[in-house]
Amino acid sequence: MFDQVKQNMGKWNRQGEEEExxxxxxxxxxxxxxxxxxxxxxxxxxxxxxxxxDLTGEENLIIEGQVxxxxxxxxxxxxxxxxxxxxxxxxxxxxxxEGQVxxDIIGKEKVIIRRTGNMRGNIVAPRVxxxxxxxxxxxxxxxxxxxxxxxxxxxxxxxxxxVSSSAATSIAAASSGKV
Amino acid sequence: xxxxxxxxxGQLRQICTELLRPRKDIAAQKSDEQTINSPLFKSLIDYxxxxxxxxxxxxxxxxGTNVTFFGELHCKLQIADCATSLVDLNAREEIGxxxxxxxxxxxxxxxxxGPFDAILTWDLLNYLDKPLYAALMTHLSPCVSGDTWLHAYxxxxxxxxxxxxxxxxDLEGRVVITDIGIATxxxxxxxxxxxxxxxxxxxxxxxxxLQNGMQEYLFKGQGRGHRQR
Numbered sequence: 075m076f077d078q079v080k081q082n083m084g085k086w087n088r089q090g091e092e093e094e095x096x097x098x099x100x101x102x103x104x105x106x107x108x109x110x111x112x113x114x115x116x117x118x119x120x121x122x123x124x125x126x127x128d129l130t131g132e133e134n135l136i137i138e139g140q141v142x143x144x145x146x147x148x149x150x151x152x153x154x155x156x157x158x159x160x161x162x163x164x165x166x167x168x169x170x171x172e173g174q175v176x177x178d179i180i181g182k183e184k185v186i187i188r189r190t191g192n193m194r195g196n197i198v199a200p201r202v203x204x205x206x207x208x209x210x211x212x213x214x215x216x217x218x219x220x221x222x223x224x225x226x227x228x229x230x231x232x233x234x235x236x237v238s239s240s241a242a243t244s245i246a247a248a249s250s251g252k253v
Numbered sequence: 254x255x256x257x258x259x260x261x262x263g264q265l266r267q268i269c270t271e272l273l274r275p276r277k278d279i280a281a282q283k284s285d286e287q288t289i290n291s292p293l294f295k296s297l298i299d300y301x302x303x304x305x306x307x308x309x310x311x312x313x314x315x316x317g318t319n320v321t322f323f324g325e326l327h328c329k330l331q332i333a334d335c336a337t338s339l340v341d342l343n344a345r346e347e348i349g350x351x352x353x354x355x356x357x358x359x360x361x362x363x364x365x366x367g368p369f370d371a372i373l374t375w376d377l378l379n380y381l382d383k384p385l386y387a388a389l390m391t392h393l394s395p396c397v398s399g400d401t402w403l404h405a406y407x408x409x410x411x412x413x414x415x416x417x418x419x420x421x422x423d424l425e426g427r428v429v430i431t432d433i434g435i436a437t438x439x440x441x442x443x444x445x446x447x448x449x450x451x452x453x454x455x456x457x458x459x460x461x462x463l464q465n466g467m468q469e470y471l472f473k474g475q476g477r478g479h480r481q482r
Contacts, residue, residue: 202320210315213331213366216324 121157129162138173148182156190169199171208178212291428293459293471297371297404298426302326304480307370310396312336312361312377316421331369335360336377336417343385353388363396368479372397375420376406376467379413379440386451394454401474403455407448408440410466 116134119125123139130146138155145152147166154160158173165180171191179185181199189207196213204210301307307328311319315332323330338360342348348356372393378386397403415436421429445457448470455472463469 202324204315204317204320206317208315208317209334210332211334213329214320214324215329216327 116151116153154191163195285433287430287433287465288423289428289430289463289465291463291469293461293469294404294428295426296459297402297471298326300402301328301371304370308367309371309373310366310369311373312339313373313375313417313420316419318424319422322422322424322426331366333361336375336380339377339385339389340380340417343381350384350388353385354392357388357392361392363393366396368398369396369401370480372401372403373420374403374405375417376408376413377417378405379408379443380417382441383447383451390452390454397454397474397476398479399474399476400478400480402458403452403470403472403474405470405472406463406467407443407470408466409442409462409468410440411442412437413440413466414438 114134116136117131118136119139119141121138125139125141125143127143128146129135129141129143132147132149134151134153135147136153136155137160138157140159140161142161145160145162145164145166149167151168151170152164152166153170154173154175156172158175160173160175161177162175163177163179164175165182167182169179169181169185170188171179171186171193172188173191175191175193176195178196179193179199181197181202183199184201184203185197185199186203187193187205187208187210189205191205192209194211196215198215198217200217202214202216204214301309301323305327307326308331309323309328310331310333312333313336314334320330320332342353342356342360381389414434415438416434418433419431421431423429443451445460449457452472454475456475457470458473459471461469
């Protein structure tokens with residue numbers, strides 16, 4: 075069971091990663107990648123562990139147990155495994171939710187809610203992926219500044235101006251009853 | 254119940270079997286997704302795209318493509334996922350309108366969410382009787398301003414899907430109906446005058462009839478706007 079979770083943690087470490095929607099088997103993964111995963115094996119909070127309080131650290135972490143309080147892993151990745159039950163505000167570099175979370179999440183790079191995930195709270199992150207079947211209730215805010223370069227932003231701002239006038243016209247026409 | 258076993262009206266047996274069939278079986282009958290042409294939703298998306306950094310309330314369940322789509326538009330997407338709960342609330346006869354406010358507060362704590370630029374109700378409003386419909390609109394009113402748009406599909410046919418359908422967006426922003434149900438129920442066919450009465454904070458900006466029998470509405474909030482441009 076934990077192998078799958080560890081695979082997920084390994085995905086955070088891959089350079090130039092793309093959206094992962096399918097699980098990759100160990101056999102299909104290059105040997106070098108597997109070795110890297112082993113050398114950066116994440117810490118784990120097992121299913122029988124319950125923690126109340128503030129959780130901080132400087133290594134990747136998998137939680138399969140219960141945590142109530144706050145979690146800060148600013149420079150590292152966090153996976154809440156399918157057995158994980160979290161009632162806490164979370165801040166981490168990358169966050170994968172496969173279990174249950176009640177609280178607000180700030181992901182510095184990316185947040186992924188897997189199909190087994192069930193989350194109630196608010197997410198702020200540059201990139202958020204919600205897999206089909208995942209349960210989510212709350213708000214999602216993606217920060218574009220962190221996601222895109224400033225040059226792209228300025229280009230968009232210029233194009234938005236153009237769209238703005240046409241959309242305003244569209245809505246104005248709508249108000250006058252034209253369809 | 255003996256008449257069922259003696260071969261008397263087979264039709265009755267069929268009806269009883271249908272009624273007793275678990276929902277799982279009904280779900281298995283559902284056909285694939287259907288993309289619909291929804292011009293007013295497109296207009297709304299054009300507005301959201303131009304306005305930038307909009308706050309969007311989606312009363313339906315969470316879909317990954319909706320999150321991606323509104324994320325690309327730099328929107329704050331509030332997913333309430335309360336349609337099923339509201340329909341259940343509507344069906345509970347022991348609960349009267351006097352407790353709707355409390356239940357709505359539990360399901361949809363809007364005061365924490367701030368003013369909305371767009372509210373997506375999809376086809377949910379068809380499944381609410383007038384008291385709950387009105388209570389929902391009253392509940393939303395603190396988050397409605399002159400800059401708020403509300404989008405809804407109102408059934409214009411006598412029959413409609415037995416439960417609210419699931420709507421997701423594709424990456425181009427087209428509306429896709431998922432889990433298209435075969436089972437139907439009578440539709441309230443709310444006329445526009447009734448909608449005006451039930452939604453005093455909104456005015457009908459635009460309405461158009463879709464091919465699937467839904468009247469697509471775009472409502473505009475009344476009063477002063479919350480956006481500074």
